[in-house]
Amino acid sequence: MTRKLLLTHIDVPGIESFDIYRQKGGYRSVEKALKTMSPEDVVEEVKKSGLRGRGGAGFPTGMKWGFLAKPEGVPRYLVCNGDESEPGTFKDRFLMTKIPHALIEGMIVSSYALGAEVSYIYVRGEMMPQIRILEKAIAEAKAAGFLGKNILNSGYDLEIYIQPGGGAYICGEETALLESLEGKRGNPRIKPPFPAVSGLYGCPTVVNNVESIAATVPIINDGGEEYAKIGIDRSTGTKLISASGNINRPGVYEIELGVSVEEFIYSEEYCGGIAGGKRLKALVAGGSSVPVLPANLALKTAKGELRLMTYESLADGGFVTGSSMGSGGFIVYDEDQCIVRNTLNFTRFYHHESCGQCSPCREGTGWMEKLLQRIEYGGANMADINLLWDIQKNIDGNTICPLGDASAWPVASAIRHFRDEFEWHILNPEESQNRNFGLAHYADPLVPVS
């Protein structure tokens, strides 16, 4: 059995209430940190743990905390990013719904480490039930003396506020989130300055994902070194994976980093194999923003090694033959799924969610959607594939924030790996309305590269 750190007590009835959570050992990390550790000690433990941000970019959390500017007389803020809107990713919502105190506990420990006396949890606007749940959890924690003035007689004060978003994916980008939190239009800021220097209301700010913050609880309880023992290389600890698509058991799983992709898809402990006994065609391993891989490259790297669920292994081969851990949105496609349609679906999303500030993303996402519509529904010609390739290339790397890149990568990888499926669509506009291209050779064993 895999070790669980975040979801250990997930099935305990009433775990969403303060009392039961506390009975199960909740808030020990707050006691430990506030009574026996300095803020610097907490940062040090998080550095030792090797925890990497769970929001998508995988930036080491301890290092990010170390960058926080600490000018005299200026408040510092911790902002929790609960905007979770990436297609395929739904782990933060699960955590906030089922075990909200894990987030509140992590918020207290992390805020203490950063010296923040006011912290915010920015929650996607559509998640109204989760907002209510978190508000209740905050009230309970406050009543029990874990929030407010002079927490546990340590002299440390902290207030946590929830801010509902307006339901925009872009507000998950950390600087757009800060703009939105300040009550402005959620446009990403032009960096530098980075939030660590000038963030919320111009003050030094750390933005962390829900899961990253919750992970500080076991790190403080057991020590950073214990946490770092789980996993492989620079992928330490456990990670929540949102599994969806054509699998027998979709849902949120906590894995020890290092499980193989094959095991994750096929073992009964996790996804339980492809539904209906069909064959695997493709995999999006980390949410809609990461490159899609054909079955053969999903299970093994181009070098012929087993592909593992770690930051390094998923990225092995770069964007040519690899992908990325992203936010852990694991979408499985069986042999009957259409890659063109899926690419259109993702692209429609990015078009709809682009903030419109910078020209390549604003215009390019809409253009790609129109072309993909045509490829999917007829009327396209072969040159459209190359055009699509050019557009994504002109977006990639040239935009203000990574939403542009995120819109380009799924298109680039779909063309790179599934080009014959695009061509088949264009050459058979009528047939492609009635049947899918199918598995083709995408699951064939790879010819080993020497």
Add this chain to the structure above:
Amino acid sequence: MAEEGKFKVTIDGIPVEVAPGTTILNAARLIGGDIVPPAMCYYSKLEGSGGKCRTCLVKVSKGSEKDPRPMPKLVASCRTTVMDGMEVSNITSDEVLEARKGVVEMLLINHPLDCPVCDQAGECKLQDLSYEHGTEQTRFAFERRTFERVDIGDKIQLHMNRCILCYRCVYVADQLTTKREHGVLSRGDYSEIATFIEAALDNDFIGNVIDVCPVGALTDKTFRFKNRVWFTKPVDAHRDCPTCSGNVTLWYKGDDVLRVTGRKDEYNEVDEFICNTCRFDTKRTQDWILEAPTKVDNESVITANHYLNFNPPPVIKNSSELQAANEEQLARTERLK
């Protein structure tokens, strides 16, 4: 080694020394000429502007003397500050030119290509940019996004079709007027510049949105279609104005002042913002003290009618419809030859 307290940067092989905190773009402007990246959204007089259009992307091939690593991506030169020893390539980098071409293409896919019937033609930065970096043919085979024309107040008209969302007009309202009443609504390519319930924009300095707009999205209704800019003659003038500096450019046709604008530099930026009274309501020669004909770049289409032969833009040449629409102007041009 740079002079005390200065940073040395090299742009396309040309060295220049600038104060720390200077952006690559402004360092390039100190050198001047072809190596200056085009800027569609940055406006030196508007705080926070820039970073959006991406036409000014450049390559930093050496980060600084201390950390010589190149920057991994192209950067917006208008928002990236220089470091000592930095090396930048603009027109000497194929990667930059390629990316810029891509950006210009993006800016044009939803922009109407009807320069001959647009009031901004001849002083439109997008027009210049597309001649320089654009492709001959559009690869965009879909219907363009369109909007209705809107009058915002009795002096300004907004034609969203032409807007490139540079946000300059938003910064003008934020920074020059007492209350901003317009902004960007909606997202992505549905975004539009709009006022709440089309509230009229009336504020002493709001007319400056016309001057900062790089395209023909915001135009002066008191001038609209009175004439093409290249048939008017700019003259610098001033008056004693209680509200602004009163330093303006008057645009003459014969003895009539057709419009009044701020005085613009070679980057199309005004030297000083002017008030609405000067711009809209002071159009008699006797109201002004004339100085001298405005210095205009020789290659500018504005000079065409006065200082050089006018060369109609290729768009006109290639379309019989547009030739018909501009019949009078073309005939006049012929006479001048």
